[in-house]
Amino acid sequence: MIKVFRAFFLLLVSLSAGAASAGPVSALDIMTFADSFECQDKFPHHSFCEAVQFKPWTGEEKAIVGSYLSKINDPRLAGVLKAIQQTGITKIHRVTYSARWYSNPQFRRVEFVRSAEKAFLWVNPVTNVIGVTDSFFAGTPFMDPYAKVDRKQINILHELMHDFDIATDHKYSTDDFEKAAGWDWNGKEAVVTGLDYEKAKAQFQGVLALVKEKKVAEAYALDRELGRANGFPTLYALTGQFECFAEAVAYYIFDPTAPQYYRKDLKTYLDIILSQ
Template sequence: MLKSIISLLSLTFTLSSFAASPIDFMTFPDSFECNDKFPHYSFCDAVEFKPWTEAEKDKIKSILKEIDRPELANFYKTIKEKGITKFHRVTYSSTWFPNSKMRRAEFIRQKENTLIWVNPTTNVIGITDKFFGSNNFIDPYTKLPRDTHAILHELAHVFDIAQKHISSEIKSDLGWSWDGKNDFIRDIDYQKSQDEFKEILVYIEQDNTNKTYYEDRIRGVKYGYPTLYSMTNSHECFAELITYYVLDPKAKEYMSQDIQTKLKEILQ
C-alpha cells in the first residue's frame, strides 16, 4: 500500500512539473513610463508603446508554450531570477546615443524596424507592429515559424544579459578569435561568409524577406553555424546558437562538438 502511495505521489509530482510552465513569469504590461532623466521621454516617443490586444497576447503565449522545453529549465530560471521579464507592445524599434550636453542617454527611432528587440539599457523587450503584420516563414530545418525562433532568440539575449553578458566570456569556445582589430570566426573563410551575408540582404530590398531567411539558413549551415547572421558578431552568434541548438533536430549534424559541449554546459 505504502509503495503504491509513493508511486502515485511520484507520478503526481512529475505531471505537475510538466503542467507548470517555467515561462509563466513573463508579463504583458500595457504601458511604460518615461521621464526627463532615464529612460528619457525620447525613448517612449521613439518606440511608441501601446496596449496589447488579447489576440496578440494569445499568440505570444502560444509561442512561449512551444519553446517550453525541458532543456531550457535553467535558462528560464536564470531569466526569472535576474533577467528582463516583461514583454512590451511597441510600434517601432530604437537606438540610443549619449547627449553629453544634457548628460543623459537619448533615443531615436530606427528606420529599419525589427520584429522584436531587447534594449539592455532600459530593460525592455519590445514586440513591434511588424512582428504581427509580416508573412511568417517556415524554417526548412526546424519546420517551425520564424516567429518562434525570433522569440527564443531574444530571450537568449535576455539570458545573456542576466549572466552579465556571458557571450563575451565564452566567444572563443564558440569559434571566435580577435585579429587585433576585429572579431572573426576561426577555421573558415570568414570574409567570404560576410560577403555572402551582404549578398542575401538584397532580397530584403526586393521585398522578399522569406528568400533572405531561407538563404541565411542554408548558407549558414554550410559553415557549421545556424545562419550567416549568427556569424556577424559574437552576441548574435550566442543567441542564434542557443535558439537552433534547442529547436533544430539537425543542429547536432552541423554544429561542432566543441560548440555543442559549451552550449550544453551553459544551459545546464
C-alpha cells in the same frame, strides 16, 4: 466555519510552494504582458517613448505571443528560464517601432531615435525593455525548413537568450563560448576562425540585399543555407558573438538537425550549459 477557511488557505500555500520549487515549465510562466511604460525627464528619457510608441496589448495579440512563449518549454531551457525569472527582464511591452540610442553630451543623458529597422521584437539593454513591434504581427509567417516551426518562434527564443545573457552578465557568451564557437581577435576586429570569414561577411551582404528587395523568405533561406555550410545556424550568427550566442542556442533548441552541422566544440559547449 473559520477552521474550514484556514484549511483551504493552507492548501493554497502548499500548492504554490510546490509549483515554485519545480521551476518554470515554459517561458509563458515567467513573462508578463505590460500595457504601459513611463518615460522621464532624465531616464529613460521621453525620446524613448516617442521613438517606440508603447501601446496596450489586445487580447488577440496576447494569445498569439502567449502561444509562442508556451512552446519555449524544452527541458534543456530550465536553467535559462530560472535565471531570467530571477534576474532578467520579465515584462513584455507592445510597441509600434524599434529605436536606436545615443548619448547627448549637452544634456548628459541617453536619448533615443526611431529606427527604420523592421525587427519583430527587440531587447533594449539600456532601458531593460523587451518590445514586440507591429512588424511581428504584420510579418508573413513561414516555416523554417529544418526546424519545422515558424521562424517567429525561433526569433522569440533568440531575444529571450539576449535577456538571459544580460541577466547573467554575459557569463555564458564570453570566454568558453568564444573558444567553442571559434571567435578570435585578428588585431582589427572579432572574427570567427576555421572558415573564410571575409567571404562569409560578403555572403551576408547578399542576404541583406535580398531583404532590401523585400525578398524576405529568400533572404532567410539563403542565411540558413550558408550559415549551415559554415557550421552555424545562420550567417547572421557570424555578425558578433552576442548574436552568435543567441542564434546558436535558439536553433539548437528548435532545429533537430542542428547537431548535424554545428561545429563539434560549439555542440559540446551548448550541451554543458543547457544541462545546468
